[in-house]
Amino acid sequence: MIGWAMLRSMSADNAVTVDLVVIGAGPGGEALASGAAGAGLEVVVVDRHLVGGECPYYGCIPSKMMIRAADALAEAGRVSTLAGDAVVTPSWAPVARRLDEEATSGWDDTIAVKRLEDAGVTVHHGVGRLDGPGRVRVALADGGEARYVVRRGVVLNPGTRPAELPIDGLSGTPYWTNRDAVRATALPASLVVVGGGPIGCELAQVFARFGVRVTVVEAGPRILGPDEPEAAEILTDVFVGEGIRVLTGADIRSVAHADGAFTVSLGDGERLTADKLLVAAGRTPNLDHLGLETVGLDPAARTLEVDERMRAGEKLWAIGDVTGKGAFTHVSMYQSAIALRDVTGEDGPPARYHAVPHTTFTDPEVGGVGMTESQARDAGLTVRTGSTPIEQSSRGFVHGPGARGLIKVVEDADRGVLVGATAMGPAGGEILGFLAVAVHAQVPTDTLRSMIFAYPTFHRAIETALADLS
Numbered sequence: 001m002i003g004w005a006m007l008r009s010m011s012a013d014n015a016v017t018v019d020l021v022v023i024g025a026g027p028g029g030e031a032l033a034s035g036a037a038g039a040g041l042e043v044v045v046v047d048r049h050l051v052g053g054e055c056p057y058y059g060c061i062p063s064k065m066m067i068r069a070a071d072a073l074a075e076a077g078r079v080s081t082l083a084g085d086a087v088v089t090p091s092w093a094p095v096a097r098r099l100d101e102e103a104t105s106g107w108d109d110t111i112a113v114k115r116l117e118d119a120g121v122t123v124h125h126g127v128g129r130l131d132g133p134g135r136v137r138v139a140l141a142d143g144g145e146a147r148y149v150v151r152r153g154v155v156l157n158p159g160t161r162p163a164e165l166p167i168d169g170l171s172g173t174p175y176w177t178n179r180d181a182v183r184a185t186a187l188p189a190s191l192v193v194v195g196g197g198p199i200g201c202e203l204a205q206v207f208a209r210f211g212v213r214v215t216v217v218e219a220g221p222r223i224l225g226p227d228e229p230e231a232a233e234i235l236t237d238v239f240v241g242e243g244i245r246v247l248t249g250a251d252i253r254s255v256a257h258a259d260g261a262f263t264v265s266l267g268d269g270e271r272l273t274a275d276k277l278l279v280a281a282g283r284t285p286n287l288d289h290l291g292l293e294t295v296g297l298d299p300a301a302r303t304l305e306v307d308e309r310m311r312a313g314e315k316l317w318a319i320g321d322v323t324g325k326g327a328f329t330h331v332s333m334y335q336s337a338i339a340l341r342d343v344t345g346e347d348g349p350p351a352r353y354h355a356v357p358h359t360t361f362t363d364p365e366v367g368g369v370g371m372t373e374s375q376a377r378d379a380g381l382t383v384r385t386g387s388t389p390i391e392q393s394s395r396g397f398v399h400g401p402g403a404r405g406l407i408k409v410v411e412d413a414d415r416g417v418l419v420g421a422t423a424m425g426p427a428g429g430e431i432l433g434f435l436a437v438a439v440h441a442q443v444p445t446d447t448l449r450s451m452i453f454a455y456p457t458f459h460r461a462i463e464t465a466l467a468d469l470s
């Protein structure tokens with residue numbers, strides 16, 4: 001609804017003048033809009049689906065709730081080794097209920113919209129597009145149109161959607177993406193997961209732990225390709241131990257769906273059959289249909305180039321997955337704070353990406369920060385690495401079943417600082433915090449070595465990995 005204040009600032013073409021329009025309310029866009037309104041700006045947010053974006057409805061939160069449930073099953077299964085007998089009968093019903101009622105309020109963004117409106121933001125459900133520098137058109141969900149002219153600028157936070165693969169026969173089949181997987185109310189007996197990235201790995205293990213027969217089909221030479229190969233090797237081993245079939249270097253030639261079953265034909269002649277097919281093979285940025293060409297940008301680009309203040313052009317900022325700096329909620333939020341400062345004219349540190357952390361929440365968790373060994377070598381650094389298996393640490397020994405993992409540190413030997421690290425294990429993502437500080441603040445390796453590490457913690461294995469550097 002357009003209020004009286006806005007009516008006063010309408011131009012001849014019925015465009016309303018406001019301070020800021022945010023197109024796409026992912027985690028960063030939502031936070032930025034509310035921060036800008038809090039700073040006294042007149043702010044409009046446009047989202048074509050759910051305010052909050054992928055993370056709360058189809059990504060991080062629902063998938064981590066599923067993982068929490070699957071991990072509970074796995075821990076219960078370890079009782080027989082550690083503490084007697086536990087009889088556990090998996091049921092998807094409580095998971096589906098939590099996802100619906102607790103995580104997503106039935107995939108409804110009323111609460112998020114109200115939160116923004118209470119902060120003074122005008123929220124539209126509709127499709128936003130640039131209409132020249134400093135101008136936005138909104139195709140409203142009710143069929144109407146709104147036009148805006150901005151005083152400060154436009155923030156783009158349109159995120160990504162699941163990539164559609166050009167595999168023969170796939171299009172038109174009822175395959176799942178992450179958006180269907182988190183809405184499942186009943187589980188299939190068997191599942192083929194296409195893609196062994198974070199989404200594929202996390203969801204494959206969840207469904208396998210609930211008794212689904214899972215095959216992961218990865219085109220690359222290993223799962224979790226961008227992580228350290230040692231971590232991928234351990235995770236593959238864990239998956240195989242849990243009954244998940246992992247096919248790497250796979251070439252999917254065609255997909256067919258008939259009589260309620262999928263057939264996936266591989267280049268080596270093997271045909272996989274399953275009740276469901278989950279495609280988790282990367283993302284497509286929502287940069288098409290955004291009117292980028294009206295401001296001199298390429299709508300076919302994979303990412304939007306931004307400077308250290310998140311500026312993508314005149315009166316234009318971009319944040320989140322589309323900037324190509326790491327498709328993670330914490331990157332979206334980090335960039336959001338920087339862009340907000342720039343919009344409101346506040347000083348603060350510019351964006352830096354030398355210590356971007358990430359955690360894949362498989363069991364064991366795979367945490368990584370900064371560069372991998374091969375990235376550091378490719379960057380021309382003088383590289384030294386140190387590593388140690390988690391299960392050989394005192395805590396790993398005590399932990400017993402489930403204590404697979406490693407700590408690996410990557411040092412720029414010329415500067416004597418860590419430029420990257422991996423923390424894989426139970427709570428690997430938590431242990432990563434220590435290493436993220438080291439890489440972020442460029443703490444000298446000698447200083448890290450001189451610390452006292454509490455015994456017997458998992459993070460004490462970092463001391464062993466550091467000792468392995470020399």
Ligand SMILES: Cc1cc2nc3c(=O)[nH]c(=O)nc-3n(C[C@H](O)[C@H](O)[C@H](O)COP(=O)(O)OP(=O)(O)OC[C@H]3O[C@@H](n4cnc5c(N)ncnc54)[C@H](O)[C@@H]3O)c2cc1C
Nearest residue numbers: 024026047048053054059128158159320321327328329332
């Ligand atoms: C299954 C899964 C699990 C994940 N788990 C994690 C995790 O554990 N940790 C983590 O850090 N990250 C995780 N991610 C990634 C995380 O969800 C994203 O990085 C995060 O959502 C940030 O994305 P974003 O800010 O770019 O925007 P998004 O969250 O993608 O939101 C973009 C919004 O823009 C809207 N939009 C797009 N185009 C337009 C338009 N033209 N007009 C109006 N609105 C538009 C969309 O409707 C959407 O609401 C996961 C992702 C998935 C899919």
Ligand SMILES: NC(=O)c1ccc[n+]([C@@H]2O[C@H](COP(=O)([O-])OP(=O)(O)OC[C@H]3O[C@@H](n4cnc5c(N)ncnc54)[C@H](O)[C@@H]3O)[C@@H](O)[C@H]2O)c1
Nearest residue numbers: 195196197198199200217218219220280281282327359360
């Ligand atoms: N815990 C987390 O932080 C978390 C969890 C899930 C997703 N995410 C974010 O979401 C992004 C998207 O995740 P994703 O797993 O979809 O993408 P991804 O790009 O990270 O991984 C996709 C995988 O699919 C494979 N692939 C591509 N085409 C294929 C084909 N035709 N056949 C078989 N395999 C194929 C790729 O080689 C790759 O390993 C991630 O990069 C990550 O940034 C983060």
